Amino acid sequence: MSQATGATARMIQDEPYYEALGNEREVFAAAYGNQLPVLLKGPTGCGKTRFVHHMAWKLQRPLITVACHDDLTAADLVGRYLVKGGETQWVDGPLAQAVRMGAICYLDEVVEARKDTTVVIHPLCDDRRILPIDKLGEVLVVPPEFSLVISYNPGYQSVLKDLKQSTRQRFVALEFAYPEAALEQRIVESESGVAPEMAARLVKFGAHTRNLKGAGLEEGASTRLLVNAGKLVQAGVAPAVACDTAVAHALTDDPELLQTIHELASAVF
């Protein structure tokens, strides 16, 4: 089933670059040590996924990431029987795999998944720490090394895509925001390789676009977008063009706002 969800378990060998925003590393480690599942909240592109990678490396556990979508069912997570040459064969889903190998399982954008996934998430996340597999008639007892991490973006306004209290109250919640200017500059610098001066300008540009949040834009430029723009600049693209292509058009289709962001880019450089 790993094909269906695109998830693979992997050990992270090299240290993923991560700059702490606050004490989230200590909190995560403490939660992990106490077998508490973790909920990451925050806007897109602020470093949630990178943080999980970093923690998996630090804790030396394999990581299984599942990108949730609206057709993702409980069976996709737990596993199902397949037929091979007339024989039936059970294949573990990513969640069952993670439980068996004591990995960290990361469900990205969990609100997108179908509601029936809560059936398997709930018993994993309270003091029962079990994963029942109905089809096998088996109940996996979760080893202490296993950890469940989910993420979601509270900015989404759809009332149909809200995390239920019964789910969210099982988690230790860490809130992520865009890093403050100096830190963000360091991140853009080391991720894209641009000079400090250029990184500072990109960050300033990003801050300007974030002023437009709620006034036309749903979100301002994320750190990820700024890093992308930095990479283009580093590859020789003119800064204004990089901001246009990597940021402006990624943020909106509205011609007036495009013009605004375009002019902001040329104002900053």
Add this chain to the structure above:
Amino acid sequence: MADAPRQNFFNLIRVQKDLEKIAGAALIRVPRMQEVIGEIAELEREAQDFILHWAEVIALSNTELTAHFLGQVPAAFRALDQAAVEDWIIKAMDVFDNRGLGFAIEVFDKLDPWIEAHERNRTACKLEQIAGFLRHFVRALGGRTLNITNDQQAWTDTEKIFLPTALNVLADRAANGRLMKSTAVYLWAQNRYGTWRYRALEEAIRQLDAAVTWPVYQCLEGVRLMAAIARELPGLAREMEAVAYVDEAHAASWAAFTAAAAALAAPEASARDSLALVADFSQVPLPAARRWQGEMFPQKVREALFKRVPREKEALQQALSALQPEHEQQPTEDGSEAAEGTQAANRFSIAQNGQAGATQPEYELRYDGQAVPMSAELQDLLDSIMQDMGEMAEDYLTPAGGSGAYPLDESGAGGEGHLKDLPSPAGKLWLYPEWDYARARFRDAFCALTEQDVPEGDPGFAEKTRVKYRGLAKSIQRIFEAILSEAQRQRRQVHGDELDLDALVEAHVDRLQGREMSDRLYTHFRKAGRNVAVMFMVDMSGSTKGWINEAERESLILLCEALQVLGDSYAIYGFSGRTNKRCEIYRVKTFNEPYSTGVERRICGIGPKAYTRMGVAVRHLGKLLGDVPARTRLLITLSDGKPEDYGSYRGRYGIEDTRHALLEIKRSGIHPFCITIDREAQSYLPHMYGASNFTVVDEVAKLPWKVADIYRKLTT
């Protein structure tokens, strides 16, 4: 090749015949008739048809006028494009309607001035064309949100940026657009970099006199602000320099002046440094104003400042009182918590993040030295106050006392009173409680509410709306259709039009293992699956009069049409009222009623009434919505401002009651959402609706589109 002259000849004959048919009588009066016909015959076929069409139209009004038109139209086509020619004709027809034949003939005959004006128009940049962009741009630059509006001169009062309706100083429209933008940015910089900071302003007004020393100050500030812009926004500064000067001597005079006042280019220089230099520079020749410099009106700024400062102070104090830990702000029964209040004053403090003089200084609010998480709105408020004051006075940081800020008069002095002295109303009467935050208790059966039908309005409005938003209506329809197709595919059905492969494999496995097979093996496309009920709660308070009311009605008409596609069950009610004794709910459409011309007429009849007593309306409509069987229930409020009613129902009292009412209906499984046009809504809506349950539409004209878009987002 011999065909060409022959073709021309035929053209000539055809044009002459057509003209004779349409404007025969007029044609004879055209001077140089044959020549004119020849010139028309040489035009493109499209232009000829255009001329024939207009000749016919004008001939309906006046033959003489048609003759003058035909005499001039070839010349007009030589100088102008077709759209401009059409403008010229329309102008003449308007003049004919309003002032008579003589003046209209003058418009046609005096073609040259018209062409000149058109030329000017072509290169001019009109504010209305770029106001939307400028609004976004200035907002993105940061600081207090400044609205862009038009005036004779360019200036700012720290709330708005005033710009001329059109600029036509430079050679082409793009350059004039850059000049307009530069002007807006320069005025933004005055706000952002402290020209209008309270103390600097007071000192400047005291020390300078308008005629002699104020221009010196203006130039010195020009140097300082330009240095700040160049530091933070170098690209923009280059663009501004490029359009600033009339000639090289002008540029040189500024370069010399800037060099002389170089001290002001330092990042830490403030308006007061400029002020200190005024005496030194009073003998120095001043450079002429740069093109985007605009004017300065210190007294008007002062007025705006004096209005804003107390308002924001109060808002901050209220926000702090909400932030204060619960146990420390319990008001004692008699409301005497002054002692606690002063104690708390020393506990909030402000610290600045990042380096000084940065474009976007961020302020951090601390409580007992610990950083307090702030909402974006509070951050904006702090920024705005710091922008005015440059520092935070201690009294700003005193949380508002519970009941002190808005004394509640129960005596009825504010028009409120107990319900026993109620005039008996016609129709059914509901009684609702109201939340009094100061007492932390309900006032039982405090609000009397009646329902009534909205009188039917002018059905022409609906027709007009449909015509006006033809394109939009179609795209809304398409968006909604897309929602349906998204939710259509249902898996694991007993019947259906395609096999569900996953289910099939599973069933096969079950069979091999000797277990019971499922019969749900199909996928099915179906229109069901949506189970949404929506209540639109429309603000009918007096303040919606005019544009807002019109936009509300337009939005509803467009939305109703589109909602037919979705098949969601929905209702529309308006609310208003005056005092707790007369809360009124206006029925526009109930849940059970299908969309009909009657509903449409009632939408058209939605009009401004009295005040906005919101809490009771939320409770009543929440109850109606609660009775509808649906999985998802939405209460969408269209509003233009905060809850407010005659008497004590204003400020925090109204907000808290509304918030409480919203919490009550949330508990019963309804999702409230608010769409508002109030620019200041950021300060109270998050508190009432929660961080992501509202949206502010900054332009009334965008409301219809926004409402549909938001509806789509909310329900998918």
